[in-house]
């Protein structure tokens with residue numbers, strides 16, 4: 001059982017992720033755009049794309065689009081000019097810089113899929129070569145476990161940062177190439193009372209994050225299922241709030257409270273937050289799922305992501321194996337959903353009025 005940092009992709013899997021034709025992979029390699037690694041699979045030595053190879057490929061495309069790419073195009077892959085459109089046209093991949101550097105997954109209701117989607121999102125974003133920091137703000141430590149960190153109870157958390165003035169940098173650990181984490185453990189459940197007694201309590205997390213923000217393309221927090229001060233602090237720190245709503249009636253019922261909480265935080269702290277609602281655990285065979293999705297889209301039309309996350313056993317399997325859904329089944333529904341969700345949230349722009 002490989003963990004995320006050891007993941008390797010077959011040329012066909014790489015081609016699907018990079019949106020190029022499979023037949024182009026040898027050319028990409030020959031032209032120096034893609035490096036491949038030899039990996040022993042059973043009795044055979046196979047050429048595979050490691051996580052680092054994949055990241056290098058995407059970073060290179062972004063450099064090319066920014067005009068600083070050093071590697072020449074392959075014979076059937078003419079990227080003569082170095083603007084985003086031509087790179088996208090030649091490769092099928094639009095190499096964007098994330099529009100919102102600080103993001104959070106949020107819902108006061110429990111069990112809607114926040115930790116699962118946060119983990120899958122940060123791993124997928126890291127695969128695309130972004131430098132990502134994941135922050136676990138839930139004492140249950142589910143994001144920490146989902147990222148295969150099992151000694152979180154021995155490590156510093158955001159508690160030490162906000163209450164004991166530990167620099168955030170010192171609470172950061174590396175999980176995989178391009179992916180860092182501030183882990184959480186049960187001790188974080190006790191943060192509310194001491195945090196309440198701190199001066200400028202809602203600004204402390206934002207100030208801590210600002211000091212490390214330069215090192216990352218994307219900073220993504222998983223939050224606890226409550227209207228807590230800690231979550232409020234993350235709302236102050238964030239640019240994009242991803243509300244995960246499972247497509248069941250009670251989850252939908254709680255949405256008005258969630259949106260009202262976000263609205264009052266925006267007013268109180270004079271923040272302009274972009275909000276996205278991600279419908280999760282959708283089952284198109286269930287009438288109730290269809291009804292709730294319909295209600296979400298009619299009541300919160302401008303906030304709903306185009307991507308709907310289907311209920312998929314691969315997602316549970318990935319949770320169990322503490323890895324990415326790509327590792328479980330690269331051709332599965334969950335891998336496709338995580339892919340389009342990641343592309344949507346990375347390039348998500350403020351395309352509607354900021355007031356809710």
Ligand SMILES: Nc1ncnc2c1ncn2[C@@H]1O[C@H](COP(=O)(O)OP(=O)(O)OP(=O)(O)O)[C@@H](O)[C@H]1O
Nearest residue numbers: 110111112113114115116225310311312315316319
């Ligand atoms: N799209 C999905 N398909 C199938 N199972 C899913 C999906 N999304 C989440 N799950 C499963 O639902 C369960 C709850 O998910 P998760 O722990 O991520 O929710 P949460 O909102 O973080 O919960 P909490 O509020 O307790 O933090 C997990 O077992 C997870 O594997």
Ligand SMILES: [Mg+2]
Nearest residue numbers: 114115138142
């Ligand atoms: Mg959770």
